[in-house]
Amino acid sequence: MYARIRSLENISRSAPLPSPPIGWTRVHASRVKHPCIGNHPEENDGKGEEVEWRCSFVRPEGVWRIPSHSVLHIPSQSSVLTSHELAITSSYTATQLVEKMQKGELKSVDVVTAFCKRASVAQQLVNCLTEVMFEEAIERAKECDEVVEREGGRGKGLGKLHGLPVSLKDSFNVRGTTTTIGYIDFLSRPPATTDSNLVALLRSEGAIFYCKTNLPQTMMTADTHNNVFGRTLNPLNLGFTAGGSTGGESALIAMGGSIIGLATDIAGSCRIPALCCGLFSFKPSAGRVPFGGGVAPGRLGSPSSIAPVVGPMGRNVRDLELMLSTIITDKTWEFDESVVGVPWRKVEPVTQSLRFGLIRGHPKRPLHPPIARALHSAATRLKEHGHEIVLLDGLIPDLWDIWTLACKFFSLDPKNMPMEILKAAGEPPVPSVEKMSMGDNKWEPTLDALFDMNIAKWKVVKKFHDLIVEHQLDAVLLPGFQATAVPHDQYGEALYTALVNFLNYPSAIIPYLEANKQLDEPFFKSDVAYEPPYNAELFEGMPAHVQVMGKPMQDEELMEILKVVEEILGKNT
Amino acid sequence: MYARIRSLENISRSAPLPSPPIGWTRVHASRVKHPCIGNHPEENDGKGEEVEWRCSFVRPEGVWRIPSHSVLHIPSQSSVLTSHELAITSSYTATQLVEKMQKGELKSVDVVTAFCKRASVAQQLVNCLTEVMFEEAIERAKECDEVVEREGGRGKGLGKLHGLPVSLKDSFNVRGTTTTIGYIDFLSRPPATTDSNLVALLRSEGAIFYCKTNLPQTMMTADTHNNVFGRTLNPLNLGFTAGGSTGGESALIAMGGSIIGLATDIAGSCRIPALCCGLFSFKPSAGRVPFGGGVAPGRLGSPSSIAPVVGPMGRNVRDLELMLSTIITDKTWEFDESVVGVPWRKVEPVTQSLRFGLIRGHPKRPLHPPIARALHSAATRLKEHGHEIVLLDGLIPDLWDIWTLACKFFSLDPKNMPMEILKAAGEPPVPSVEKMSMGDNKWEPTLDALFDMNIAKWKVVKKFHDLIVEHQLDAVLLPGFQATAVPHDQYGEALYTALVNFLNYPSAIIPYLEANKQLDEPFFKSDVAYEPPYNAELFEGMPAHVQVMGKPMQDEELMEILKVVEEILGKNT
Structure with missing residues (x-):
């Protein structure tokens, strides 16, 4: 490990890391005393003996990479x-x-x-x-x-x-x-x-x-x-x-x-x-x-309301x-002194018809065909089982704006501590960190702005609340992401998950269906810009999902709803 | 009303209000259409007719004031x-x-x-x-x-x-x-x-x-x-x-x-x-x-954690x-979208011995004898009824420091909106507002400081939490104020109530005993500086009290504890 640290000392933030060797690297770290968990057979003898080093798994990023599998x-x-x-x-x-x-x-x-x-x-x-x-x-x-x-x-x-x-x-x-x-x-x-x-x-x-x-x-x-x-x-x-x-x-x-x-x-x-x-x-x-x-990973004491x-x-x-x-x-x-000390409530299993809101995505991050199909299929199956679906597209506030506002809440620290921690060790950002906007200095958070951010946030929270009350919804179906898993460093914005943190509602991911070129094809739209790019061959077989969002502090009710969804989606049609 | 507004227009903030006339002032306010509720018999005919004016109660502040009663x-x-x-x-x-x-x-x-x-x-x-x-x-x-x-x-x-x-x-x-x-x-x-x-x-x-x-x-x-x-x-x-x-x-x-x-x-x-x-x-x-x-009364969107x-x-x-x-x-x-949506829980009435922490005040705001006696008597009675008392003085963080920190949270708005609202109407602050430090410009809130304030706050919250867990306390007895009610504009700091908001615990006031010169005398200390000054004659007969603080989100449990305290304190010894 120390060798690695030294090797990083003279690397500027913008310079790429030197190409690592293939296989694995043995790095000395004398404080580590554990059974070896390296990826080379000779270290992995299973005897659990204490060793003074550990193997760091390093994967070649270049032409020596083995095909995906x-x-x-x-x-x-x-x-x-x-x-x-x-x-x-x-x-x-x-x-x-x-x-x-x-x-x-x-x-x-x-x-x-x-x-x-x-x-x-x-x-x-x-x-x-x-x-x-x-x-x-x-x-x-x-x-x-x-x-x-x-x-x-x-x-x-x-x-x-x-x-x-x-x-x-x-x-x-x-x-x-x-x-x-x-x-x-x-x-x-x-x-x-x-x-x-x-x-x-x-x-x-x-x-x-x-x-x-x-x-x-x-x-x-x-x-x-x-x-x-x-x-x-x-x-x-x-x-x-x-x-x-x-x-x-x-x-x-x-x-x-x-x-x-x-x-x-x-x-x-x-x-x-x-x-x-x-x-x-x-x-x-x-x-x-x-x-x-x-x-x-950052500074404690953030006044963010997320x-x-x-x-x-x-x-x-x-x-x-x-x-x-x-x-x-x-x-x-x-x-834990900061816990909202409310015991898990025993709520009755769902016996009546449920009302689900349905959010089918945002134009800036249209759903890849496998996710569009999973969401459509889930909603269809729930309807077939007597539950109601209320389409919320067009009624909800703009999800991209919410994401943008959420990112401001995530980067309130005027000291930008994560970047300070990297600098302290002369450590370069990994590619996904390099790509994200957190290190961007254009946004200068102030206390005055935070008051206005909170008010903007409350408006969104109220709008969702009012929709749920007005339509008497029990839960909302939405994507957790516009795609299945994607190739490394291509994930980008997390607007469909961050929305739920922004609202402080409970939500869950239920895996459902898999990318299937043939079945997904009807859900392909030629007039949208998929981000990251959609390639049916590349994603074939990757698990799709639905996200189910409940009402705040009704984690118990959501859990019962999830059991219903799990059972219905688990059944073959 | 308009007359009043006009009269205030040319008054600077520092100038005192002109002495009001004795009795009452009729002020024109055409938007007010209610049965008269003035204090002059001729307006108070009880017929509930709609009138175009209202009586504003004004009390002489000078020599014409009638004796307290x-x-x-x-x-x-x-x-x-x-x-x-x-x-x-x-x-x-x-x-x-x-x-x-x-x-x-x-x-x-x-x-x-x-x-x-x-x-x-x-x-x-x-x-x-x-x-x-x-x-x-x-x-x-x-x-x-x-x-x-x-x-x-x-x-x-x-x-x-x-x-x-x-x-x-x-x-x-x-x-x-x-x-x-x-x-x-x-x-x-x-x-x-x-x-x-x-x-x-x-x-x-x-x-x-x-x-x-x-x-x-x-x-x-x-x-x-x-x-x-x-x-x-x-x-x-x-x-x-x-x-x-x-x-x-x-x-x-x-x-x-x-x-x-x-x-x-x-x-x-x-x-x-x-x-x-x-x-x-x-x-x-x-x-x-x-x-x-x-x-x-102030700016919305405050990021204060109180x-x-x-x-x-x-x-x-x-x-x-x-x-x-x-x-x-x-x-x-x-x-209400901002509510922590947890239904009121049915908890069992208290049947076992309770453990109460006891906080007897801070040296900067020592308890007036009636309050010291009420608190002492309450603790004594609870003990007599089989409950336990754990003295927390000396174990808790400094209450004055907590009050000081709380005041910073109360005045985070860089725009100091309440003062802006007064200025907008050319309205002078009333004496109690003039006396408080909120208008003080020495404290300049910043986002950076707010991170550190939150950390300082968490430490206090954790300390109280740990004490309550360590001593297995069900509730804490403390004063709500160091005195009974006090003469106008003499109340000052609210450290014993603000503490509870700072911690975000539930608490209640239970009225108990009255100031009684003779009975209070043993609780008088000649070596402390009472604030506001203590004068047994002045406070005679005013109600005393205890404050009972429960555990966060255990409002229901606190309510059951209050029933016990109410019953015990209501009984004659």
Whole structure:
């Protein structure tokens, strides 16, 4: 690692990084004492011995790059996991795993070991991890099993997440583990001495932390890429982004290396990776999930009225509910002073017809055919099942204007701290950071402007509110992005996810359908400018999605609605 | 009114107002078409005819002032109210009135008329009203009674507040009624065309609005005094403040002219008037009660993290609960887009021993003996009833520093809009505004400073949180002010109430004991500087109080705790 830092010292911000060698680079970092998780077989001996170095995954960017392809099949074809371990990591929901471990039908040590192994495989293929805590995790799993043994499988074990391995975005602090969030400047920081508030809470419910996952430099792009850990790849197509900012998490879960993970989200960071990798995710209303005690990519104390939130990413709605209902209780506030301490409410399952608003995109970012088809198909199926659809296009405020205003809220810091952090280490911005406007000095935030920004924001919030009340909507269907995952560094604006943060509504991504050249063709429009460019061949097979937005603080009601949508969309027509 | 405006035009800000004449001044204001509510008998004929003028209550400030005294007894001694009307306005709780009206045992028209009459009497004595809507209110009451008649008294009538007269701080909008909030500049504004969101909600639950009440110029002082409506007096002692900013409400309720009213509170505006007039009030967690749709005294869009809230003021805990549980439902968000839409939770009554923190004040604002005695006695009684007291003095952050920081949050607007509004009309500040530091130009707010202010604030919030968690506290007992009500324009800093807004915890004022020279004497300290000065004779008989602070968003739990405190403190030892 130090070698890398030195090599960066004399690089100006505008100069490109020197081409990395093919394969992998061994970087000395004496403070790292973990089982090797490098991608070269000789380091990956699985014995878990402590080593004084780590392998940084580096991917050639030039002509030596291998053709794009999916690596989803590799874990089951590799000999690393036994068939039992493959079953553990792929045949259950998190909810089922917890139940089985509480009853003693599965051992936590087996579950945790299986996910550690699969995470190791994933790391070698898509570079999704930042820190590993495999040994500690397996030790903790043994303690879990002992409790169940003492209870004879008749209790709840250590809590609602008894023995369950949970993966974490790198920005969470886990005591004893470093949190660089991909900033070279943060490499000199000592390991965390305390857990993030949410980590402490989940520990108390029996969750087991075994790895942290990669994220973009500054955490403000949809490309999980930084100068410390390199770039995370999309397991469905290595040439594509896994999304961001929580792209290490989505790549890991898609690879089966985790069953549920925790993301942050201020403009889509929990939902973008999910939609890029064909996963479910839930962005709660702000303040419901403890956010404190982590490491931020920028300056603390922002007076922005768009608050970052934490949400789960996983493989189905029920697991997201397990996670949120575990986190949000009458004890949550005790773990985090900034939480809106309202316990998860028990609401009745949906039995009546629902009314969905439908937003079909903005002219500046027209929906790629696969997404247009998914949204159309979802709305059609919901109607077929007796639910109502109310078209909101033309009624809502301009989404591009909202995005523009949101970006101002994201860059209120007169000191522009993320860029200062890069400068402090002489670290160049990664391409996706270079491309974004955050470093643009033309926008000079002032306190006076912030008053006016808030008023402009309130008007938008009121307009959406009034539409929802007027049309008696239960939820709104909209895209999470205009496309499926896209090639690296092409994601661009996140207007469809940031809208929801701007409004502070809860929303979720439900994976639905896949890009299919033939089926998508009727949704192609020759008179629009797709951004990024649409190429049916390129996107073939990539997962599509719908975003479902609920009403503020009605996270519980949205969860019930999601179950309905999941069931209907999961059924074959 | 216009005469007054003209007379002010040539007055510079620093020049004192010319001495007003004794008694009352008739001021022409052609847009005012209401039954006269002046304090001169010939205008107060009770016939409700429309007149083209209104009487503005003006109180001599010089040697012609009559000696301080209480006017609480006058409504029952005057011949304005019948004995039935006196009973209606003084012998029931709001909860009982609603029940009786729903059953048809009392007619809303009688209840509303009784409160209109008593409010008229109150106005003549303490100048508490700004707008009256007596005729509309009585018409609405008739509709309520017709509904009950149709239901045969077996239904809920028009809602949870069926037929109940509710008074409102002037800053709420009621359609068809002007909202000047005491600014001369706002006199030129047309009447409101829409209701404030909360007003609309309460209307839908059968509440009847019959008057709006006075407030201080800028709404940022504890002296309800402005150049449009003059000064509201404390019914317990006309020489004392009724509190602010919702002092018209407290004076009216104390006079029996309202049974429950609605206040706003960003530093104590709902609680200060209550403690000044011997009433109960409840400041909820921010966002639980609709705030939108009213008229603000300053610039909208503030990025301050101290949010204004709305809370009820009344005569007992049960009525406060009736009001809040009516307002906070699963429909609340539909009335106001900025509400934290969490329905009022049903929590179990307290059956176990509670743990109270105790804050006994700050050295810069030591407690006057009556308040020290009330707090000591309350803590002692709670202990006698099996509850625990944990002394927090010395453990908490410095309250004066918190007050200083809070004031910065209150004055973030670089444009200092309240002062601009005064300038626009050539209106001088009233004495309490002149005395406060808001007009002080030394503090120059910047966006950069706001980041640091937020971090400083978070540290305080975390410290309180950690203390409450560490000591497993259910609530905290503290003063709402260091004194009882004080003579006009002497209130000064509101550090004990603003603390709670700063933390965004819910809190309530419970009136308890009265200043009693003999009993207070042991609590007198000769080595402290009381501010304002303590004079046992002067304060004799004024109501004392305790403030009870709950945990954030646990408004429901606090309400149950208040019932316990109310019962224990209400019992004779």
